Amino acid sequence: MEDLLTQSTLVQLRVNGKLHELEVMPFTSLLDLLREELHLTGTHMGCMTGHCGACTVMVNGRIAKSCIVLASTLERAEITTIEGLRTADGKLHPVQQAFWDEAGFQCGYCAPGMLMSAVELLKENPNPDDAAIESGIAGTLCRCTGYRSIVRAVKAAAVRMNSPEA
Amino acid sequence: MSLYPLFARPRTVQQAAQVLESMSSGVVVIAGGQELMPHVNHGVLQPEVYVDINALADLKGIREDDGLVSIGALTVHRDTFSDPLVAEKLPLLVEAMKLIGGGRQVHNRATMGGNIVAMHPLYDVVPVLLTLEAQVEVVRGAETRRTSLKELMADPRHGLGSEAILIRVLVAPMAADAGFAYEKLKSSGGAYGSANAAVALTVADGVIASLRLVIGAVADRLVDASEALAFCIGQSWSDALASKVEHCCAGLIDQPLSDHQGDGEWRKAMAGVVAQRAMGRAVARAVAQEGR
Structure with missing residues (x-):
């Protein structure tokens, strides 16, 4: 052995x-x-x-x-x-773009966790409500405690990804 | 022995068992690593040999076996709680596992086997499995043994020993008309409960006909309160009975844990509270089933 x-x-x-x-x-x-x-x-x-x-x-x-x-x-x-995460043509992933547009992050240290969690969540549930988003990002801590803007950004990402142009 | 840790990736259960048998102390089995790695990263555990069991295909997946639900030790939490067979036959397990902390990242990698062999009093799976009187299959050397999880948990070594591998868990399906609930009381936003209770019961003609209830997270060992609650059989649910259940269950905890999840006296009291809440919900579910 x-x-x-x-x-x-x-x-x-x-x-x-x-x-x-x-x-x-x-x-x-x-x-x-x-x-x-x-x-x-x-x-x-x-x-x-x-x-x-x-x-x-x-x-x-x-x-x-x-x-x-x-x-x-x-x-x-x-x-x-x-x-x-960025697309082949070098553009930000729709989730990244939504976080940018909505000022989703403060310091951004948790960005890998929040972005990856949001990508996985939206793949499974394209229209998550607040509770689903909160449980979806529960595995990542934001030490700035900026959770409201993170939830807002995930919602914006859902809208963006569900729109026909996305 | 090498100065640095060694690594083994057995391809069969037999090979894995042989590797483990040939080693003395310092060997760890690794699957998802969610329990092990925090200890390794912080130097609490310094394994000499890692035995990676991820290649053991026999340990993966969920199936029906001779009327029992068989859950392989390598099955990750997400695959267990989203499995249709588990949802149909073991809804109590689904309810508890969705409350496991650590987020999706942990649900995606943590395994059934790891959760059990961790023997952690704060974890959410074992209270349910004890409530449902689960069995476990363990390989040690050339021997495969099926034993009750209760027996395994009562082992004075408090675990499997480093030479054994947990293969799978076997659980009898819950009665279709069973009432059930898993209550997890959290005092903070962390992953762990301060007191947990799992209950499965049946109701006939409006009164409790059978009952199993296990309390976790309040003492070093989980507490099976089923026998102590025998006075509930033949009773209908009421505020008076709820209060009796609460006092009885709190009284079963003689050496409560005192840790980040709360101090001992409070935990003892909360053991009663979660038991009573879980039972109340379970009875309501069973009564709703009966009314159908």
Whole structure:
């Protein structure tokens, strides 16, 4: 059984559409991998306990707190970070644009969490009410406590994404 | 042993069991990592070997097995509480799991197995599984054993031991006319309740015919209040009965937890409150079913 034990592991990650083959140490979090190896610093480090959500990314289409995802357990995975939200022609994602237009953020440290949560929520529920939005962003803390403007921005994003031009 | 931690990714349950059996202490099983990683990041836990069980396909998914609902240990919370079979057969589990804290990010990665083996008194899944008298399947070496979750929770080592793997949970479907409720009292915006109660009961001709109730988050171990509440059988729900339930359940807590979720005396009192509220809601549901 000793032959199963390794000091590092090969992972194949498609990050924002680009394939990376990386040799990772067993204790490396996905957050560290993204920031330190791939230099994608839009994903923020907050608490390292899974409380704050500033490190949120999408793993295989579902949002996750990258600080509490062990990179070596992602043998093959598709990752989208906040950098990967913008459209192919370089425009902001409709959710990002709505946060910009509505001044959704104050300091913006929680942006990865709020934006990713809103993207996932709106994919499942294109017309969320206040309660659905609040529960949708519950995994991310805004230390500025600017939740009202965040909820307003998510609503604006829903309208934007439901309009025929979007 | 290496100076740095080692990593193993077994491909079968047998392989995983063998790896675990061949190790001494310092080995951890990792699935979603939602319980483990905060401890690792803060140096509380320094594993020497990580055994990643994500490749064990047998541990994934929900199915019906010999009349029981089988939930694989690797099934993530979102997949469990949005599963149609679970919604139909185990609505109490759905109600409780939707209240699990940490947000969508955690619901997307945290697993059934991880939630159970964490043996955390504040977590929301085990009170429900004890209420529904769930069984668990555990592999240790070459042996696969099915045991009641109650027995597992009563183990003085307070857990599985590092050489075993939880494979799946098996739960008998709830009666179609059952009344049920999960009450989670939160004193702050955090993830945990200060007192939780799960109840499943039946009502016949307006009176309580059967009852199971488990209280969590108030003591180191979960408290099964079902036997102590036997006086409710044959009674209809009333303010007087609610008050009796409240006193009885608070009285069952002799060593309450005192932590961020509230001090001990208050937690003891709240054990009664959540029990009474959960039962009131469950009876109302059952009566509505009966009236149909």
